[in-house]
Amino acid sequence: AQSVTQLGSHVSVSEGALVLLRCNYSSSVPPYLFWYVQYPNQGLQLLLKYTSAATLVKGINGFEAEFKKSETSFHLTKPSAHMSDAAEYFCAVSDQTGANNLFFGTGTRLTVIP
Amino acid sequence: GAVVSQHPSRVICKSGTSVKIECRSLDFQATTMFWYRQFPKKSLMLMATSNEGSKATYEQGVEKDKFLINHASLTLSTLTVTSAHPEDSSFYICSARDRGGSNEKLFFGSGTQLSVL
Numbered sequence: 001a002q003s004v005t006q007l008g009s010h011v012s013v014s015e016g017a018l019v020l021l022r023c024n025y026s027s028s029v030p031p032y033l034f035w036y037v038q039y040p041n042q043g044l045q046l047l048l049k050y051t052s053a054a055t056l057v058k059g060i061n062g063f064e065a066e067f068k069k070s071e072t073s074f075h076l077t078k079p080s081a082h083m084s085d086a087a088e089y090f091c092a093v094s095d096q097t098g099a100n101n102l103f104f105g106t107g108t109r110l111t112v113i114p
Numbered sequence: 115g116a117v118v119s120q121h122p123s124r125v126i127c128k129s130g131t132s133v134k135i136e137c138r139s140l141d142f143q144a145t146t147m148f149w150y151r152q153f154p155k156k157s158l159m160l161m162a163t164s165n166e167g168s169k170a171t172y173e174q175g176v177e178k179d180k181f182l183i184n185h186a187s188l189t190l191s192t193l194t195v196t197s198a199h200p201e202d203s204s205f206y207i208c209s210a211r212d213r214g215g216s217n218e219k220l221f222f223g224s225g226t227q228l229s230v231l
Contacts, residue, residue: 036222043120043207043222044158090157101148102220104157 002027004091006105014113019063019078021108023091026072033074034092034102035065044090050074052096061085086112117141118210120223127198128231135193135226137208144210147191149183152205152225164191188213198230 007022025031032051036044048059055067061084065076074091088109092102117140127133137147145166150158162183164170170183180202185191191210195202206226212219 041123041205041225041227043118043224044209045222046220101160101163106157 002029002031002093002095002103004033004093004103004105006089006091006108008108009106010109010111012111012113013081015083016080019076019081019085019110021076021089021091021110023065023074023076023105024072025074025091025093027093027095029095031093032096033065033067034094035059035063035074035076036090036092036104037061038088038090038107040087047076047089081110081112083112083114086110118144118208118221118223120208120226122226123224124227124229126229126231129199130197132194132196133198133228135195135206135208135228137191137193137210137223139189139210139212139221142210143188143213144191145188145213146211147185148209148211148220149181149191149193150207150209152207158207161193195228198228200230203228203230 004025034049035047037047038044047063048057050057050067058064063078088107090107091105094102119138121136147164149161151161152158160173161176162170162172164183164185166185166188172178182194208223209220
């Protein structure tokens with residue numbers, strides 16, 4: 001079984017401040033891990049993904065995430081928040097066969113304060 | 115990059131009518147497409163997995179006779195909400211996986227907001 005837990009349904013940061021969105025996963029098999037961003041009334045856009053290569057993954061828009069097996073975590077960070085980063089962020093996990101579905105967390109809404 | 119087109123983006127219908135939502139992969143062949151439902155402030159709930167040329171696999175609790183899925187070609191899957199009721203109002207999102215691809219190559223449509231009056 002696989003699942004992800006996103007701590008904090010709502011995170012607020014000031015423009016220019018560090019962004020940290022937390023994701024912990026549970027998986028009985030080696031996982032693939034993903035972060036997606038969703039803007040209002042839009043679908044999901046892939047930010048970055050961990051697929052068992054480098055544990056520090058860099059994505060689009062300056063985001064990165066680090067896979068920490070010992071902590072079963074895959075937290076998303078960005079050094080300096082922009083107003084345009086305000087959106088809903090979803091962490092997701094799947095197995096590495098690619099045959100099965102993604103399991104999504106409940107999402108974290110990021111608000112950026114000017 | 116790969117694009118998935120979902121249409122319509124927004125639909126309002128009367129209770130009892132049926133609504134069809136289309137999901138197209140524009141520049142790749144999608145042997146597998148997924149349909150999700152998203153409630154306000156909630157995560158995406160997988161409704162069904164659609165494989166080209168075969169019957170869709172529905173998740174537990176999803177009524178297959180109410181949510182009809184057709185995946186007749188490698189580039190098109192449709193979700194028809196039959197006899198829609200207000201409780202069916204939701205945001206529906208499709209995703210498509212490139213032929214032979216894993217979840218690394220999963221692309222999402224822009225979603226359809228369904229409002230049933």
